Amino acid sequence: MSGAERLLVVGAGQAAADLVTGLVEAGYPGRITVVGAEPHPPYQRPPLSKGYLDDGVAEVTLRAEHYYAEHGVHMMLGDPVVALTPGRDGSGTARCASGGVVEYDRLVLATGAVPRRPAELDGVAGVHVLRTIEDADGLRPELRPGRHLVVLGAGFVGLEVAAAARGLGCTVTVVEVADRILGRVLDPVLAEHVAGLHRADGITVHTGRTVAEWLIADGRVRGVRLGDGTEIGLDVLVLGIGAAPCTGPARSLGLRCDPGVLVDAGQVASDGHTLAIGDCADGPDRSPAGDPTRRVRLESVDHAASSARVAVATLLGREVPAVPPPWFWSDQGRVRIQVVGLPRPGDRAVLRRPGDADALVVGHFRHGQLVAVGAVNAPGDFMGLRKALTHRVPITPDELRDPQLRPAKLVAQRLRSRKSNAAT
Amino acid sequence: MTTTTVHYRTPTGEVHSIEGTVGDSVMVTAVRNGVTGIVGQCGGNLSCATCHVYLAEDELPRYPEMDEMEDEMLDCTAADREDNSRLSCQLDLRAGEELHVTIPDAQQ
Ligand SMILES: Cc1cc2nc3c(=O)[nH]c(=O)nc-3n(C[C@H](O)[C@H](O)[C@H](O)COP(=O)(O)OP(=O)(O)OC[C@H]3O[C@@H](n4cnc5c(N)ncnc54)[C@H](O)[C@@H]3O)c2cc1C
Ligand code: FES
Numbered sequence: 001m002s003g004a005e006r007l008l009v010v011g012a013g014q015a016a017a018d019l020v021t022g023l024v025e026a027g028y029p030g031r032i033t034v035v036g037a038e039p040h041p042p043y044q045r046p047p048l049s050k051g052y053l054d055d056g057v058a059e060v061t062l063r064a065e066h067y068y069a070e071h072g073v074h075m076m077l078g079d080p081v082v083a084l085t086p087g088r089d090g091s092g093t094a095r096c097a098s099g100g101v102v103e104y105d106r107l108v109l110a111t112g113a114v115p116r117r118p119a120e121l122d123g124v125a126g127v128h129v130l131r132t133i134e135d136a137d138g139l140r141p142e143l144r145p146g147r148h149l150v151v152l153g154a155g156f157v158g159l160e161v162a163a164a165a166r167g168l169g170c171t172v173t174v175v176e177v178a179d180r181i182l183g184r185v186l187d188p189v190l191a192e193h194v195a196g197l198h199r200a201d202g203i204t205v206h207t208g209r210t211v212a213e214w215l216i217a218d219g220r221v222r223g224v225r226l227g228d229g230t231e232i233g234l235d236v237l238v239l240g241i242g243a244a245p246c247t248g249p250a251r252s253l254g255l256r257c258d259p260g261v262l263v264d265a266g267q268v269a270s271d272g273h274t275l276a277i278g279d280c281a282d283g284p285d286r287s288p289a290g291d292p293t294r295r296v297r298l299e300s301v302d303h304a305a306s307s308a309r310v311a312v313a314t315l316l317g318r319e320v321p322a323v324p325p326p327w328f329w330s331d332q333g334r335v336r337i338q339v340v341g342l343p344r345p346g347d348r349a350v351l352r353r354p355g356d357a358d359a360l361v362v363g364h365f366r367h368g369q370l371v372a373v374g375a376v377n378a379p380g381d382f383m384g385l386r387k388a389l390t391h392r393v394p395i396t397p398d399e400l401r402d403p404q405l406r407p408a409k410l411v412a413q414r415l416r417s418r419k420s421n422a423a424t
Numbered sequence: 425m426t427t428t429t430v431h432y433r434t435p436t437g438e439v440h441s442i443e444g445t446v447g448d449s450v451m452v453t454a455v456r457n458g459v460t461g462i463v464g465q466c467g468g469n470l471s472c473a474t475c476h477v478y479l480a481e482d483e484l485p486r487y488p489e490m491d492e493m494e495d496e497m498l499d500c501t502a503a504d505r506e507d508n509s510r511l512s513c514q515l516d517l518r519a520g521e522e523l524h525v526t527i528p529d530a531q532q
Contacts, residue, residue: 021458024458046466046467047467059448059452060467061456062456063458064457067456067457071458301465302465305465329466329471331469336471379470379471379493379497380492380493380496380497383473383497383499383500384499386500390532406499408499408500409499
């Protein structure tokens with residue numbers, strides 16, 4: 001290789017922005033090109049299902065465009081990569097939709113994920129998914145007071161849209177195939193607590209129901225028929241049934257994917273050279289007491305940041321940094337959910353009732369050790385317990401349960417005494 | 425668009441003076457301009473506490489008392505809390521009022 005390394009980043013979302021920032025801050029000597037399918041510089045998606053639906057003004061851009069220019073980062077936006085041709089040792093050539101060609105010495109895939117959408121709803125009006133600014137701009141004017149919104153799928157994005165629409169005066173029904181909401185990620189007691197809060201706010205939540213038929217008239221969705229025969233009329237349908245990782249470019253290189261691009265502890269894919277970060281990458285379980293031989297799919301701002309941080313180290317040939325326990329948040333109207341760590345079936349769940357009726361915390365213990373926490377409307381407790389996990393400060397089930405004990409205080413005390421013990 | 429200046433002092437003592445838009449937060453202004461050390465993971469939702477700053481003592485009274493949520497979050501920041509600790513996503517830029525903040529040495 002002659003001259004500076006030419007690094008190509010495919011995808012210009014959260015993870016790409018975090019990677020570029022990390023490389024700039026670390027003084028990466030190579031030349032960085034970012035190719036993104038969307039016409040916008042990297043932006044934050046979380047507000048799109050929350051405040052942005054409300055007022056449409058929430059600022060979502062991450063770095064200002066001048067930031068990239070000032071640091072010599074070449075941004076090619078609105079021009080997806082359509083083909084990758086591998087060269088030697090991780091180098092290759094990317095062809096863009098515009099016909100443009102980019103040669104690279106090293107490649108990072110940061111292509112994110114796209115919402116799942118049944119093919120029979122293609123081209124049907126009134127059907128929405130939510131991933132991009134354009135999706136949100138298309139949905140917002142539909143959420144007028146008195147209209148009936150049906151959300152299919154009670155995952156985080158679906159419930160956020162449901163709560164936002166309810167706040168805007170819509171009638172809202174959520175239909176979930178599993179027998180409880182947020183089944184993949186939240187403890188059952190906590191999930192039931194969340195469902196109760198949404199019901200109290202007037203959202204109808206059906207669990208254990210499938211959609212048997214889409215009722216479509218004049219090219220617009222008018223309703224759904226459920227598996228048990230119930231028909232629900234509707235004005236707007238939002239699909240919140242998950243997202244599939246964008247692995248087209250990875251597969252064209254022959255990289256192993258299942259379903260995301262499989263990467264090792266350094267975010268390196270199966271060819272030993274190409275890196276993958278963010279929603280498109282399935283990496284080792286780095287959670288407290290996690291099993292690093294197990295690959296996990298994490299779709300969160302935190303994972304975008306952590307995986308980018310690891311990738312920066314790999315690209316600079318540095319030791320891979322320890323990453324803090326994975327966490328995310330979801331704001332659903334007045335319901336504020338925060339989760340850290342990866343709970344598993346078989347963990348012992350211990351409840352904490354902080355006093356406020358809307359608040360509930362669950363600690364997950366594995367072999368007596370706190371490994372994950374889910375919290376609803378208890379940000380102070382959550383932050384304290386998250387700090388305990390980050391710094392491996394032991395917390396017992398009895399301490400977690402005791403509403404008189406403030407986790408933040410306990411953790412601060414233990415960290416202080418750890419420091420003074422280390423000093424003596 | 426009205427602007428005002430925020431002076432960000434890094435843990436090593438460098439000062440970055442950034443022209444920001446009135447109404448934006450100190451966090452957003454930092455992120456937009458790539459000021460190292462203010463992360464703002466949650467985008468200003470009071471969910472992450474990665475936007476911790478120390479605000480100049482004489483500028484503290486310009487803002488109303490922090491709410492309980494911010495107070496509790498500040499107890500769990502990565503760097504130690506001080507009397508002038510604030511979450512910078514809760515500090516908005518105001519016309520004609522320059523701000524001076526110091527960035528802590530860790531956010532997570
Ligand atoms: C509505 C919504 C709300 C969310 N709320 C939260 C939340 O509250 N908390 C939380 O932690 N997380 C939340 N998330 C998740 C979080 O936003 C994602 O985990 C994060 O954006 C992942 O970053 P990424 O860079 O991997 O993917 P993305 O941000 O999706 O970026 C990937 C980019 O790559 C582009 N791309 C794909 N293929 C190509 C190609 N062939 N060529 C060029 N470009 C390509 C895509 O167009 C996209 O712009 C939310 C997500 C959504 C959609
Ligand atoms: S940006 Fe998350 S709390 Fe301020």
